[in-house]
Amino acid sequence: xxxxxxxxxxxxxxxxxxxxxxxxxxxxxDSAGVAxxxxxxxxxxxxEGKLFNLEKRLSEExxxxxxxxxxxxxxxxxxxxETNAHPHFVEGVAVVHNGIIENFSExxxxxxxxxxxFNTQTDTEVVAHLLAKYRRDGLDNKAAMxxxxxxxxxxxxxxxxxxxxxxxxxxxxxxxxLAVGFGKGEMFLGSDAIALAPFxxxxxxxxxxxxxxxxxxxxxxxDFAGKPVERxxxxxxxxxxxxxxxxxxxxxxxxxxxxxxxxxxxxxxxxDFSSYTVRxxxxxxxxxxxxxxxxxxxxxxxxxxxxxxxxxxxYARLPVEIDVASEFRYxxxxxxxDQAALFISQSGETADTLASLRxxxxxxxxxxxxxxxxxxxxxxxxxxxxxxxxxxxxxxASTKAFTCQLAVLAALAIRAGRARGHLSAADEKTMVRQxxxxxxxxxxxxxxxxxxxxxxxxxLSKFKDVLYLGRGTSYPLALExxxxxxxxxxxxxxGYAAGELKHGPIALIDENMPxxxxxxxxxxxxxxxxxxxxxxxxxxxxxxxxxxxxAAASKLPTMxxxxxPNVPELISPMVFSLPIQLLAYHTAVFMGTDVDQPRNLAKxxxxx
Ligand code: F6R
Numbered sequence: 001x002x003x004x005x006x007x008x009x010x011x012x013x014x015x016x017x018x019x020x021x022x023x024x025x026x027x028x029x030d031s032a033g034v035a036x037x038x039x040x041x042x043x044x045x046x047x048e049g050k051l052f053n054l055e056k057r058l059s060e061e062x063x064x065x066x067x068x069x070x071x072x073x074x075x076x077x078x079x080x081x082e083t084n085a086h087p088h089f090v091e092g093v094a095v096v097h098n099g100i101i102e103n104f105s106e107x108x109x110x111x112x113x114x115x116x117x118f119n120t121q122t123d124t125e126v127v128a129h130l131l132a133k134y135r136r137d138g139l140d141n142k143a144a145m146x147x148x149x150x151x152x153x154x155x156x157x158x159x160x161x162x163x164x165x166x167x168x169x170x171x172x173x174x175x176x177x178l179a180v181g182f183g184k185g186e187m188f189l190g191s192d193a194i195a196l197a198p199f200x201x202x203x204x205x206x207x208x209x210x211x212x213x214x215x216x217x218x219x220x221x222x223d224f225a226g227k228p229v230e231r232x233x234x235x236x237x238x239x240x241x242x243x244x245x246x247x248x249x250x251x252x253x254x255x256x257x258x259x260x261x262x263x264x265x266x267x268x269x270x271x272d273f274s275s276y277t278v279r280x281x282x283x284x285x286x287x288x289x290x291x292x293x294x295x296x297x298x299x300x301x302x303x304x305x306x307x308x309x310x311x312x313x314x315y316a317r318l319p320v321e322i323d324v325a326s327e328f329r330y331x332x333x334x335x336x337x338d339q340a341a342l343f344i345s346q347s348g349e350t351a352d353t354l355a356s357l358r359x360x361x362x363x364x365x366x367x368x369x370x371x372x373x374x375x376x377x378x379x380x381x382x383x384x385x386x387x388x389x390x391x392x393x394x395x396x397a398s399t400k401a402f403t404c405q406l407a408v409l410a411a412l413a414i415r416a417g418r419a420r421g422h423l424s425a426a427d428e429k430t431m432v433r434q435x436x437x438x439x440x441x442x443x444x445x446x447x448x449x450x451x452x453x454x455x456x457x458x459x460l461s462k463f464k465d466v467l468y469l470g471r472g473t474s475y476p477l478a479l480e481x482x483x484x485x486x487x488x489x490x491x492x493x494x495g496y497a498a499g500e501l502k503h504g505p506i507a508l509i510d511e512n513m514p515x516x517x518x519x520x521x522x523x524x525x526x527x528x529x530x531x532x533x534x535x536x537x538x539x540x541x542x543x544x545x546x547x548x549x550x551a552a553a554s555k556l557p558t559m560x561x562x563x564x565p566n567v568p569e570l571i572s573p574m575v576f577s578l579p580i581q582l583l584a585y586h587t588a589v590f591m592g593t594d595v596d597q598p599r600n601l602a603k604x605x606x607x608x
Pocket of ligand 1: 345348398483487603
């Protein structure tokens with residue numbers, strides 16, 4: 001949520017700042033702004049809406065200057081308009097902020113009583129006013145920054161520039177990520193390493209409670225008391241070229257079609273394709289000795305965890321407690337040290353998931369992280385990192401990260417099953433072979449589905465409500481289908497366990513509510529068909545997503561049947577994800593929505 005960037009440079013920065021914002025636009029995109037210092041004067045350009053509006057503003061009225069800061073916003077306090085867009089200026093201080101200042105209202109009252117005049121509805125403006133006040137009180141810029149940091153509470157990444165010091169930018173982190181980039185005579189700050197990739201790959205990540213002062217010669221990093229701290233320099237693998245749509249119309253489409261390749265890459269990290277065994281090179285979590293596994297995540301990542309639960313319990317007889325992180329962190333569930341905890345997050349920065357992780361860490365549990373961004377906070381705070389190796393996911397709706405998370409969880413469940421003596425060496429071989437075949441099967445499914453799904457999406461886009469049903473691992477997939485459709489097409493959709501249909505949602509069934517039934521010909525097929533029968537009997541229109549055997553076995557009339565190849569039960573969630581994703585994608589395209597950056601959403605949710 002919100003992307004921030006800063007450059008103390010030796011050549012003009014405005015264009016470079018906007019270039020970096022483009023790589024951060026996935027974090028928020030309802031307004032954007034840039035400020036620079038030129039000839040002792042600070043100036044800014046801001047614009048509501050997407051970044052191209054800001055680019056247009058800058059082309060009409062360029063901003064010279066070799067030091068500057070910039071921001072792309074995902075609104076929390078105050079509507080997304082130009083006034084509320086960052087950077088915020090108060091008396092020669094410029095501030096950009098990602099996160100929430102929790103005590104802003106109390107600070108605002110105090111500052112107003114002291115004569116401050118507020119121009120925006122944002123929480124961020126209190127930071128600029130506090131800094132201005134401390135400077136008026138006689139503190140130098142660094143002392144003012146530290147005094148401010150000791151007053152504000154909440155989750156924030158802040159970058160601050162002072163008009164009277166064009167060679168310095170200050171930053172602080174308490175929650176959302178912030179990286180310092182080291183260049184030649186130039187220094188950088190950014191919400192992630194991808195933003196800084198064209199400038200430098202030498203990065204130091206700030207940790208919570210760090211304040212950094214960057215200048216041409218380097219960075220000083222200290223705690224909020226001003227005591228110097230060292231943060232290791234890392235060579236980031238992030239590269240600017242990765243954020244390219246190629247020949248695809250949207251990032252989401254590209255990411256859907258990339259899945260066979262990235263899953264093969266992810267699997268090769270976890271399984272040995274020559275011996276068909278699961279690798280055991282990460283031993284921080286000893287599955288053999290565990291009494292249980294606590295799993296937590298948000299959104300799509302949570303749904304991959306829910307599928308993982310079915311696998312860990314079935315193949316490894318390992319009990320799994322799973323909850324969405326926003327509930328998990330406050331549930332005060334009893335934990336014991338013979339459990340381990342697993343956190344699943346594409347970004348590795350989701351605030352609720354991170355808080356749940358810290359809760360489990362405090363309880364003494366070993367922590368595993370299934371993450372895409374290996375340098376993320378969740379990864380860094382874990383005992384064992386299980387990377388999903390999906391490559392940058394730019395489309396806000398998660399697709400390839402979901403199936404890569406599933407591939408990793410499947411490999412871990414097999415490993416746990418072996419370690420706990422519930423799977424034999426022969427079982428392992430069979431299951432790993434099934435995983436190994438998955439990329440090829442996914443590729444043929446993607447090639448065969450396009451036309452049919454596109455035509456179906458045209459019909460689906462005419463409806464206002466859609467119901468998804470599934471059993472077993474197809475139940476979380478039903479939830480994922482509904483989430484995907486609503487977030488990018490804005491069509492209302494619900495996912496239900498098929499067996500729950502008659503406990504309430506059946507009341508909704510009529511010809512205006514298509515029901516998407518996900519039913520491979522597995523152990524649950526007959527039962528799901530009974531539920532489908534109940535829908536048909538009430539005039540419901542059925543979109544049947546099944547396999548060759550499933551299609552042959554059903555005689556029920558459908559609005560459309562999507563037929564996938566027969567695949568082993570283990571890999572069906574990954575293969576069946578494809579029509580679900582494509583259906584949401586093409587429906588959104590027909591609806592004319594902003595597929596990659598749907599309204600109100602952000603890719604990385606670093607606030608509660
Ligand atoms: C939905 C989606 C979100 C994320 C959720 C967690 O398509 O992408 O539901 O899955 O915000 O994000 P991460 O995985 O970054 O923790």
